[in-house]
Amino acid sequence: MRPELASLRAAYTDLAEIALSLNEADSWCGTGCPGWSARDLFVHLLGDAQRALVALGTPANRPADRTASTYWIDSPGQEDPESRGLRSVRTMAAAWRLDYLTATYAETTRAVLTLAERCDAESVVATQGHALRVGDFLDTLTVEAGLHHLDLLVGVNRPGPKGEVLATIRRTLEGLLGHPAPAVFDDLTWARIGSGRKVISAADRIALGPDADRFPLIK
Incomplete structure (x- = not known):
């Protein structure tokens, strides 16, 4: 299996398992995304899988104009001063019954993986x-x-992302940085620092x- 497909399969499979394991109380737990519960976050993740x-x-x-790293330079949704994205997701999440939301997420991610496996890795697709x-x-x-998997762990006690997912995040962040990350940072710490999910300490700054x-x- 192609490495990029294997990593996505690990990421999507783990998130689908978390989704299907949530009970009603879990679904309203907070996340690392301010203003979003786990239920809200899965509505967002479903939208991303549908976009995929x-x-x-x-x-x-046409030729590719972004790489796995440079995609994040101006990815949509980074600036939202009026919290429109947050509010719209919360509105949609309130309309979903939990079991239907989580089942739809799981089946959509499976469909993405099936279609991705049929695509040539070198072909060029359009998005956003x-x-x-x-x-x-x-x-x-x-x-x-993978980053939203970390966000879910703020409110629910579940296993974290697999090593291949964190390794993909590391490579992406290093691509944005322009050179390898300092060796002192393991993949998990690097993912959290690089995406703003960990406040940079004095030692990190050094x-x-x-x-x-x-x-x-990545914001």
Whole structure:
């Protein structure tokens, strides 16, 4: 199996298992996304999986203009001063029955994996105004899923992302940084620091040096 597909399979399979394990009380627990419960976050994740289905079926008909790393430079939703995205997701989440939401998420991610396996890794697809190689696009999906997996752990006690998912996040962040991460940071710590999910400590700042002011690399 292609490595980028294996990583996405690990990310999606783990999240689907978490989704299907949630009870009603779990679904209202907080997450690392301010203002969102676990239920809200799965509505967002479902939307991302649906976007993936559309993208994998949409040839770009032009060369790629983003890589797995540079996709994050101007990815949609980074700036939302009026919290429109937050409010719209909360509104949609209130309308879903939990078991239907989680089952829909699980079946949608399975469909994404099936379609991704049929796509040539070098073909170029269109999404959110950009064009990416399928291999790079799958990495962006893994990063999105892996970081939100970390967000879920704030409120629910479940296992964290697998090693291959964290390794994909590390490579992506290193691509944005322009060089390898300091060896002092393990993959989990690097994912949290690089995405703003961990406040940079004085020791972190020393390890990062002048790069510290560039963080978070993914917002």
